[in-house]
Amino acid sequence: MNFHLAQANIARFKASLDDPLMKEFVDFLEPVNKLAEESEGFVWRLMDEEGRSASYIESPFKDEMMAVNISVWKDLSSLKAFVYGTVHSYFLQNKKKWFDMKGPSQFVMWWLPEGELPTLQMAKDKLETMEKNGDTPSAFSMKSIFDANGKLLV
Helix, strand or coil: CCEEEEEEEEEEECCCCCCHHHHHHHHHHHHHHHHHHHCCCEEEECECCCCCEHHHCCCCCCCCCEEEEEEEECCHHHHHHHHHHCCHHHHHHCHHHCECCCCCCEEEEEEEECCCCCCHHHHHHHHHHHHHHCCECCEECCCCCECCCCCECC
């Protein structure tokens, strides 16, 4: 059986998406998402019903300002190439402009069978599992990366 790498991250916006503070972030949502979709190893990303960024989906968290992003990649190297090797890295490095770093901000990865797609509830469960147990083969961060067989790589 083949596996793909799912990733989910949540963060609390500093302001609503229509606030001028969020303009740069919002202006680049679609171009950065298009770049992801065109990146080698990209499989799928969560979108709203209109095909826009998952930032427009109602949050499954109690705080409506929480943004959720979920995507699936063929492997870790594809995900890393996009996150750190494209314009996406600018937004990662400047996240304090748009996100409240005092609130919960979490990132989690997990392996799932090829062809299976993650759900919002699955992502929420994985984030809660990692928060409770730390990095494990079923839910991990960039600090402790596991392969699809559960072997610790980093």
